[in-house]
Amino acid sequence: MNCNRKIQGLFSSCTAMYLWLPCVVEDRKSICVPKREGKDGTVRQELLTRYSGNPILTSKDLPFLCNAVYNPGAVKFGDKYVLVARVEDGQRDNRLHVAMSDDGYHFTINPKPIQLPPSAEHEPWEKHLYDPRITYLEKRYYITYCAQTFGETVRIGLMRTKDFEQFDRMPFITQPWSRNCALFPEKISGLYARLDRPMSGREAITFVSYSPDLIYWGQSKPIVLEPQTWFREKWGPGPTPIKTPEGWLLIFHGVWLACNYVYRLGVVLLDLEDPAKVVGQCPEFILTPREPYERVGETMNCVFSNGAIVEPDGEIKVYYGAADTCIALATGQVEALIEACQKGIVPKGQHYIF
Numbered sequence: 075m076n077c078n079r080k081i082q083g084l085f086s087s088c089t090a091m092y093l094w095l096p097c098v099v100e101d102r103k104s105i106c107v108p109k110r111e112g113k114d115g116t117v118r119q120e121l122l123t124r125y126s127g128n129p130i131l132t133s134k135d136l137p138f139l140c141n142a143v144y145n146p147g148a149v150k151f152g153d154k155y156v157l158v159a160r161v162e163d164g165q166r167d168n169r170l171h172v173a174m175s176d177d178g179y180h181f182t183i184n185p186k187p188i189q190l191p192p193s194a195e196h197e198p199w200e201k202h203l204y205d206p207r208i209t210y211l212e213k214r215y216y217i218t219y220c221a222q223t224f225g226e227t228v229r230i231g232l233m234r235t236k237d238f239e240q241f242d243r244m245p246f247i248t249q250p251w252s253r254n255c256a257l258f259p260e261k262i263s264g265l266y267a268r269l270d271r272p273m274s275g276r277e278a279i280t281f282v283s284y285s286p287d288l289i290y291w292g293q294s295k296p297i298v299l300e301p302q303t304w305f306r307e308k309w310g311p312g313p314t315p316i317k318t319p320e321g322w323l324l325i326f327h328g329v330w331l332a333c334n335y336v337y338r339l340g341v342v343l344l345d346l347e348d349p350a351k352v353v354g355q356c357p358e359f360i361l362t363p364r365e366p367y368e369r370v371g372e373t374m375n376c377v378f379s380n381g382a383i384v385e386p387d388g389e390i391k392v393y394y395g396a397a398d399t400c401i402a403l404a405t406g407q408v409e410a411l412i413e414a415c416q417k418g419i420v421p422k423g424q425h426y427i428f
Contacts, residue, residue: 121360121414122339122392122404129367129400130181130393131159131173137185139164142372144395146173147208148313148381149215156238157181157381157393158188158217159401160204168202170219172238178383178391179403190233190243199223199246203231207256207380209314211266216288218255218268221246230255230270232288245289248272254280254310256380257288258349259317267349269297269311269324278308280326282350295350300421304338304359307331312339313382313392320412321346321353325392327378328359337376338362339394343415354415361394361404371397384408 133140141164146157157173161183169187188203190196202222209216214234221231230248235241248255248270255270265284268291272279283294299309305328312325322344330336338359345351363375379394388408396402 120362121341121356121410122406124365125179125403125405127179128365128402129396130179130403131157131183131401133400135181135183136161136171141166142399143171143183144398144401145205145378146381146393146395146401147206147217148383148391148393149208149210150383151215151238155181155383155391156208157183157401158206158208158238159183160206160395161187168204168222170203170206170217174238188233188241190241193243196221196231196243196246199227199229200231205253205380207314209257209259211257211259216257217241218247218257220253220255227251228253247285247288247291254312254380256311256314258315258322262347262349265293269315269349271310275308278310280309280311295348297344297350297352298421299342299352299355300357300419302328302340302357304328304330304336304362305340307335309340312379315344315349316382316384316390316408317346318343318408318412320416322349323408323411323415325360325379325382325411334374335376336363337373337378339377339379339392341411341415343412352421354418354420356411356414356418358414360406360411360414361392363397365396365402367400367402368396371399373398377402 141162143159143161146159149156155175155178159171161171171187173181173183175181199221201224204220206217206219216234219231220228222228227250229250230252232244232247233241252270252272258267266288280297281294283291285291307329309328315322315324324342328340339361342355343353361377376397377394379392381393383391390406390408392404
């Protein structure tokens with residue numbers, strides 16, 4: 075590992091990192107196909123398939139000096155597909171911008187960020203707003219987001235809208251530190267419910283918490299996954315949990331640390347009545363960085379999702395940030411993700427710190 079770090083130091087630009095890619099790259103398109111054979115001889119692939127037109131949004135889609143656009147929340151709004159994307163301007167300040175599409179593939183992004191009512195309480199905390207999750211709940215669209223100070227102290231903010239034009243503020247719903255927050259799309263046992271992950275690194279634990287009013291939260295319970303090598307550093311909730319007859323389907327990101335962090339996506343199934351209980355866990359990742367736009371950027375080797383949309387036919391569109399630089403799309407089948415969890419493992423122990 076020390077040798078690799080020395081070698082890494084010899085590279086003077088991110089472009090040189092292309093030399094490390096395990097696939098042959100030609101005209102920015104990978105010609106490798108991620109397959110492997112199982113013990114029974116069958117060929118297995120990742121459960122999510124990349125859209126051939128990736129990336130679907132980049133900094134070039136904005137009319138001002140933009141460093142990156144990534145990590146969008148996602149939801150259907152009538153017959154429109156809506157993304158609320160994290161946009162970094164030329165000062166690397168983060169704001170949230172709405173993007174809309176008729177087909178879920180081709181988006182037009184609003185060059186103006188979401189405007190929230192002024193608040194003396196919120197202003198010191200909102201130097202940056204990023205990584206939103208959108209939940210349709212009680213005929214409104216609720217958006218959780220990371221609110222971060224200039225000194226990088228983070229807590230969770232909450233807003234709501236009916237039309238993605240006018241937005242209402244709500245009180246902060248966590249204290250520092252907390253990230254990766256998503257509301258459940260319905261009450262559980264008469265209470266609102268959320269996922270979030272206080273802290274970071276190996277001390278990070280994802281919790282389910284409950285509230286009578288979306289303001290006061292408690293009754294927090296940890297979610298315990300069976301540690302796997304590909305996310306041995308940490309893991310956190312991805313898009314809004316998806317309700318299925320078999321349980322709450324949760325896509326999550328997992329981080330592995332060797333010479334650098336590598337962010338991948340996984341999936342787990344949670345109990346409908348007690349989401350802190352894991353019904354089944356797919357032990358393998360469902361998407362890993364392979365393509366140049368996932369490998370090279372602000373954060374190398376990173377696929378990170380906080381937005382997904384389920385179609386009537388069971389297809390799931392997973393929108394994800396690639397290398398903390400642009401937005402890409404991968405699709406799969408909800409049924410296949412559920413099956414992977416059910417045929418996977420059920421955590422048995424208290425694995426809070428790996």
